Amino acid sequence: MTRDRTEAARPEAATASEREDDRVLVQACLRGHRDAFDVIVERHQRQVYQLCYRFAGNHEDASDLAQDVFLRAYRGLHSFKGNSAFSTWLYRIGVNVCLNRVGSRTHKWTTLEVADRPDNRAERADARLLRGERAAEVRAAIAKLPKKQRAALVLRIYHDLPHDQIAEIVGTSVGAVKANFFHALANLKKLLKSQS
C-alpha cells in the first residue's frame, strides 16, 4: 500500500466528529471495554508510527517506540480531560517518549527503507539508491538538531500540523514554535551543506 504524505501522517485539525468519536472511545475504555482501545490504536497508529520513525530512523526502533507511546496513553487515559483533541494529547505523549528515548542514542539510519511506490517503479535502481542515501543524510542532519527544533520541524513538515497545535503539543507559545522552526530549517541547511 502506498500513501503520500498527506494521507499517511497528516491528521490536520481533527474534525468535531472525530474528536467526539475519540472521546466516546476513551470513555468506553475507562468503563472497562478494552476493545475500544484497539479502535483507538487503529485510528492513530499511522501518525504515531511516522512520528516515532522520524526520531528513531529505523523500523525496529520506531515500532518499539510507537508501542510504548500507546501503552503510556493507555495507562494515562484517566488523565485525558477532553480539553484538547485526543490526537494532540497522543502527540504530546509521543514527542515526549521520542525525545527522551532517542536523545542520546546512536541512530541506526537505514538508506533503503523508502517504500517502493508504484509510480516510481520505472525509476532506475541507481536513482532510487541515491534518493535513499539523500533521505538518510537528511534524517542524520535532523537528528543533530536540538530537541525543540527537531520536534517543531518534524511536526510541521512531516505531520503538517498547524503551529498552534504544535505549541499545544510541546507546551510552548506559537511564537516559540515558529522561532524553533526557523532555526531548525536554517540549521538543517547548514548541516547538509557541511556534510556534502
Add this chain to the structure above:
Amino acid sequence: MKHLSRIELVDLIESSPTLSADRLRHFETCAKCRAEAEALRDGRTAALEDGDAEPSPLFWNHFAARVAQAVRNEPAPVAATSWLRAPVITWATTASIVLLAIGITVWRTTLHAPAPTAPIVRQAPTPDVALASPASLPDDVDADEAWAVVRAAAVNLNWDDVHAAGISAHPGDVENVAQELSADERDELARLLDEDRKRNGV
C-alpha cells in the same frame, strides 16, 4: 525599516496572510531578508527529500495485535472520579477517618507540647458571653461522649492507612487549631495541661 523577524520569515515562506503590505514591500526590496527566506525554503525542500517511510502493509495488523496484547497485560485504566460511585460505607469510613485524624492530631500534639515557661494567666470570663464554668466540663477525657465516638470509630484503624489516605498533620496545624478555640476552651486546655504536668511530675 527593520528586517523581517524570524516569525515573519516563517509566515512568509508558508504564505501565511499575516504580513502587512509594508512588511511585504520591505521584503521585496531587502536583499538580506530575501536571502534568509531563500535559506529557509532550501531547508524545507531538503527536509521534504526524506519521504514517508511506509512499512509493509502487513505491519499494521501485526503492530495492532502487539499493542492489543501488551494492553491486555495492563491493569484496566480507571476514571479519576470512580471513587464518587463508591458505596455509602466507603464515604462513611472516609468521614470517620477524617474526624478521627483531626481529633488525634489535636489531642496528641497538645498533650505532648513542651511545658510553658511562664505561669498561665487565666482570664475571667467576659460577662456578656454565656459561658459554661470550667467545673461543668468533664474532668476525665475518657468520660467525654464525643471522644468516645471517635475512639469507637478508630478502634480498628491503621495509622498507615490514614497517612496513605493523605490525612496527616502539617506544620502549623496545632497553632491554627489553638487560635480557633474559644476563651473557655483555652482555659480547659490549660487546665488539662496543668493536670498532665503534675501527673507526670514535670
